[in-house]
Amino acid sequence: MASVYGNDFGARAETSSDEPQSFLDLLAGEGRVEPRDEMPDAYRRTLVRQIAQHAHSEIIGMQPEGNWISRAPSLRRKAILMAKVQDEAGHGLYLYAAAETLGVDRADLLDQLHDGRQKYSSIFNYPTLTWADVGAIGWLVDGAAIVNQVPLCRCSYGPYARAMVRVCKEESFHQRQGFEILHTLSHGTPAQRAMAQDAVDRYWWPSLMMFGPPDDDSPNSAQSMAWGIKRFSNDDLRQRFVDMTVPQAEALGLTLPDPEIRWNEERGHYDFGEVDFTELFEVIKGHGPCNAQRMSHRVRAHEDGAWAREAASAYAQKQAQKQAEKQLVRTEGAA
Amino acid sequence: MREWPLWEVFVRSRRGLSHVHVGSLHAPDAEMALRNARDLYTRRQEGVSLWVVPAAEIVASTPDQGAAFFDPADDKVYRHPTFYDVPEGVEHL
Numbered sequence: 001m002a003s004v005y006g007n008d009f010g011a012r013a014e015t016s017s018d019e020p021q022s023f024l025d026l027l028a029g030e031g032r033v034e035p036r037d038e039m040p041d042a043y044r045r046t047l048v049r050q051i052a053q054h055a056h057s058e059i060i061g062m063q064p065e066g067n068w069i070s071r072a073p074s075l076r077r078k079a080i081l082m083a084k085v086q087d088e089a090g091h092g093l094y095l096y097a098a099a100e101t102l103g104v105d106r107a108d109l110l111d112q113l114h115d116g117r118q119k120y121s122s123i124f125n126y127p128t129l130t131w132a133d134v135g136a137i138g139w140l141v142d143g144a145a146i147v148n149q150v151p152l153c154r155c156s157y158g159p160y161a162r163a164m165v166r167v168c169k170e171e172s173f174h175q176r177q178g179f180e181i182l183h184t185l186s187h188g189t190p191a192q193r194a195m196a197q198d199a200v201d202r203y204w205w206p207s208l209m210m211f212g213p214p215d216d217d218s219p220n221s222a223q224s225m226a227w228g229i230k231r232f233s234n235d236d237l238r239q240r241f242v243d244m245t246v247p248q249a250e251a252l253g254l255t256l257p258d259p260e261i262r263w264n265e266e267r268g269h270y271d272f273g274e275v276d277f278t279e280l281f282e283v284i285k286g287h288g289p290c291n292a293q294r295m296s297h298r299v300r301a302h303e304d305g306a307w308a309r310e311a312a313s314a315y316a317q318k319q320a321q322k323q324a325e326k327q328l329v330r331t332e333g334a335a
Numbered sequence: 336m337r338e339w340p341l342w343e344v345f346v347r348s349r350r351g352l353s354h355v356h357v358g359s360l361h362a363p364d365a366e367m368a369l370r371n372a373r374d375l376y377t378r379r380q381e382g383v384s385l386w387v388v389p390a391a392e393i394v395a396s397t398p399d400q401g402a403a404f405f406d407p408a409d410d411k412v413y414r415h416p417t418f419y420d421v422p423e424g425v426e427h428l
């Protein structure tokens with residue numbers, strides 16, 4: 001099972017035969033399903049998996065950019081990058097909270113991330129080799145994430161939709177700061193320009209893969225659409241992203257590494273070359289450049305933070321005990 | 336973390352408005368819940384005041400009793416001003 005932002009795809013499609021009437025009525029009326037409503041088990045399981053994998057993507061996504069915080073070229077860029085990475089942590093937390101409304105525990109979801117039972121977006125298994133990569137991630141990766149996430153603001157499950165509204169509001173600065181980094185580099189020295197072009201060359205195709213496999217190879221999509229979780233097909237969203245991005249690349253003065261990109265008057269869209277999905281599936285299987293590094297870093301960070309969680313628990317316990325003792329003295333005094 | 340309670344977070348976005356539910360978080364105690372809520376839900380000046388409430392303390396109506404629970408209001412259209420006929424020409428009513 002693998003997932004990209006707000007997308008769920010894999011070999012085993014969840015379907016359900018026994019759907020409560022109240023649930024069907026809600027969907028038919030474009031209503032929102034709320035946590036305590038009756039819902040089919042398969043709908044609940046699909047949402048838990050998708051929201052959890054979305055949450056995991058947000059927090060793993062902190063790593064490639066976090067890699068450049070200490071080496072940002074100016075204080076301004078450093079402050080911006082810290083704010084962006086902090087936002088991604090926030091997105092993860094909004095999403096874990098949304099998943100928990102379905103009756104799961106965040107700690108269990110993290111366990112499943114750490115032992116590999118649940119995945120995160122494969123885009124974060126690519127390395128950030130230069131400062132320009134931070135720009136390319138903001139512009140292309142956050143850009144693709146926005147295209148995926150905006151329709152999820154109308155997702156049939158209320159808490160997921162509301163989390164997405166918050167996330168989307170915050171994403172637009174992410175994309176702009178990335179664009180600005182690339183714009184500055186592409187109008188700088190020849191070396192800076194080359195660095196920007198190289199980053200775009202490496203991030204373009206993986207960004208297109210973020211939308212998932214082509215529609216005819218996307219077994220879960222039909223059920224997700226019937227449930228109102230997914231609103232547009234993978235290929236439609238990918239096309240939307242290409243149409244948005246090509247003119248922006250022109251404004252940057254950078255080329256996208258696809259000679260087949262050209263405006264198709266008839267379709268009213270840009271044509272583009274075929275995405276190599278064997279690469280996507282290889283990365284999902286764990287053979288991307290940074291899979292092992294991302295996971296070991298994540299697990300280490302979690303283990304290194306154990307003492308802080310324990311200390312907070314101990315402090316809370318001690319305070320509660322003190323409070324109880326005070327209470328006791330007061331009641332005894334009154335008697 | 337596993338045993339940290341869940342807190343529901345409410346934000347007053349500006350003076351004159353009510354606190355509105357924005358989401359939830361885990362924290363070991365009320366003070367940490369407030370601090371975490373500030374960092375998580377008000378990073379862009381979204382609020383001037385925060386409430387955190389232990390989720391376990393919230394009493395809620397259930398969706399399946401929903402229809403029956405709220406139906407006393409269904410047949411009382413006369414509670415709305417549009418129910419009444421006002422003669423032509425009468426103003427400020």
Ligand SMILES: [Fe+2]
Nearest residue numbers: 058087088091
């Ligand atoms: Fe995000």
Ligand SMILES: [Fe+2]
Nearest residue numbers: 088142171174
């Ligand atoms: Fe982002």
